[in-house]
Amino acid sequence: MTEAWRLPYRAIDCSAATSVVFWSSVDDIEENPHLQIIFRKADVRKKGYTRGWEIFLSHEIKTGRTRGFCKGTSSSSIVECLQDFKACISETAHPMFLPFLILTEELSYKIEVKHREARDWLRRIEHAVSSHAGDDKIRGDGIMPLDVIHQDINECYAKTLWKSPSTYIRVIDSFLDIMELLLKQNPSAQSKQLQLQKIHDRFIPALKLYRVTIVLAQRDSRLQYDMGKLQYEMALASKRDSSAMKTISILGIVFLPGIFVAVRSSPYFRTKECLLNSNPKSILSTTFFDFKNASSIRTSVAPSFWIYWVITIPVTLIILGLWYFWERKRDKTFVKEVDEKKESNEEDFTSDMKKPTEHRLEPLMQNDDGNV
Numbered sequence: 001m002t003e004a005w006r007l008p009y010r011a012i013d014c015s016a017a018t019s020v021v022f023w024s025s026v027d028d029i030e031e032n033p034h035l036q037i038i039f040r041k042a043d044v045r046k047k048g049y050t051r052g053w054e055i056f057l058s059h060e061i062k063t064g065r066t067r068g069f070c071k072g073t074s075s076s077s078i079v080e081c082l083q084d085f086k087a088c089i090s091e092t093a094h095p096m097f098l099p100f101l102i103l104t105e106e107l108s109y110k111i112e113v114k115h116r117e118a119r120d121w122l123r124r125i126e127h128a129v130s131s132h133a134g135d136d137k138i139r140g141d142g143i144m145p146l147d148v149i150h151q152d153i154n155e156c157y158a159k160t161l162w163k164s165p166s167t168y169i170r171v172i173d174s175f176l177d178i179m180e181l182l183l184k185q186n187p188s189a190q191s192k193q194l195q196l197q198k199i200h201d202r203f204i205p206a207l208k209l210y211r212v213t214i215v216l217a218q219r220d221s222r223l224q225y226d227m228g229k230l231q232y233e234m235a236l237a238s239k240r241d242s243s244a245m246k247t248i249s250i251l252g253i254v255f256l257p258g259i260f261v262a263v264r265s266s267p268y269f270r271t272k273e274c275l276l277n278s279n280p281k282s283i284l285s286t287t288f289f290d291f292k293n294a295s296s297i298r299t300s301v302a303p304s305f306w307i308y309w310v311i312t313i314p315v316t317l318i319i320l321g322l323w324y325f326w327e328r329k330r331d332k333t334f335v336k337e338v339d340e341k342k343e344s345n346e347e348d349f350t351s352d353m354k355k356p357t358e359h360r361l362e363p364l365m366q367n368d369d370g371n372v
Contacts, residue, residue: 005067006058008036018042020106022099022171024178026061026185035059035182037068039099041106053078055102059095061185066095077105094199096179100207103175107168107210172211179203253323257315261308 002009006027014021023038040054053072060066072078081101091097183200 001069005069006034006036006060007056007067007069008038008058010036011038011054011056014038014040020167020171022174024174026181033061033185035061035095035178037095037099037178039102051076053102055098057095057098059182061182064093066092068098070098077102081105091199094203095182096175096203097199099175100203103168103171103210104206107214169211169214172207172214175207176204249323250320253319254316257319258308258312261312261315 001007002011008023008025008027010023010025014023017040020041021038025036027034027036035058037055037057037059039057040052042052051073053070053076055068055070055078057066057068070078070082081098084101085092085098088097179200183197
């Protein structure tokens with residue numbers, strides 16, 4: 001079949017290729033140029049089935065006759081493409097018509113629908129694993145099905161990466177190049193040339209529109225990725241600042257009570273000159289330490305130095321405990337306000353949906369003649 005129909009031998013070489021493959025070449029066979037086209041997609045096998053397809057075409061440029069081989073599974077898009085191909089007999093003279101139909105089906109609205117479903121699915125998963133999901137997201141035995149959630153996340157990721165934008169952009173560019181080449185090398189009759197030109201005029205704007213759509217979708221995805229990355233970096237920076245501020249607060253809570261006690265407590269903290277000048281001294285300048293008249297370091301410490309620690313340690317622990325309970329109470333209040341706001345929004349939305357449409361009926365007024 002390959003030799004009789006002048007099909008490309010490259011089809012045998014690329015039979016093991018994965019993803020989307022498009023190849024075209026003009027082969028001059030016995031001074032009769034043929035445009036050879038390979039367009040295939042090897043899909044993954046899931047549950048014993050695959051959605052792959054492939055077409056091999058050989059277009060004789062002099063006569064305008066196209067021969068080809070097409071293969072695909074019933075679950076692939078090739079079935080709908082062949083139905084559309086049979087319904088458009090007037091345009092089958094163009095060798096790129098069937099590849100154009102397949103490309104149109106591959107870039108149809110179904111891909112956008114799958115991406116929307118994946119985003120909704122991801123929101124449901126996020127709601128299920130969040131701390132505010134409620135008891136309805138947990139099984140009766142109180143165990144969260146993490147294996148199911150993990151499988152759902154992988155499935156969502158696979159759906160979003162199902163169609164590679166860069167691959168189809170290159171395919172569209174190859175389509176445009178081969179169509180221009182075909183139009184230049186076609187020496188057919190004037191009527192066939194006009195018919196081919198009309199088909200060209202319809203195909204090329206559609207291909208350019210597909211390319212622009214894919215580029216915009218790709219840029220939108222990159223923009224969302226960059227925004228997510230910036231938000232993540234801002235969240236990390238905010239977290240670092242919050243941790244630094246909390247560390248400073250804890251250090252202040254730990255050391256300020258000791259400084260306060262050292263300045264304000266007991267007569268040992270004030271000397272005679274200090275009382276006359278009303279200038280309080282800190283612990284290192286009080287009579288707790290006397291480095292000049294002491295014979296050793298142990299004798300330089302006053303026997304009543306323990307009073308400072310008896311006062312400072314309980315005061316510090318009490319302040320730390322009050323700060324800790326205040327933080328816990330503030331976190332609980334914040335979570336409670338968020339939950340109440342969420343429940344109120346859901347109740348308002350439900351009441352608006354259930355509320356019937358109200359119509360104001362004006363009473364009919366009659367005049368003295370009995371007319372309305």
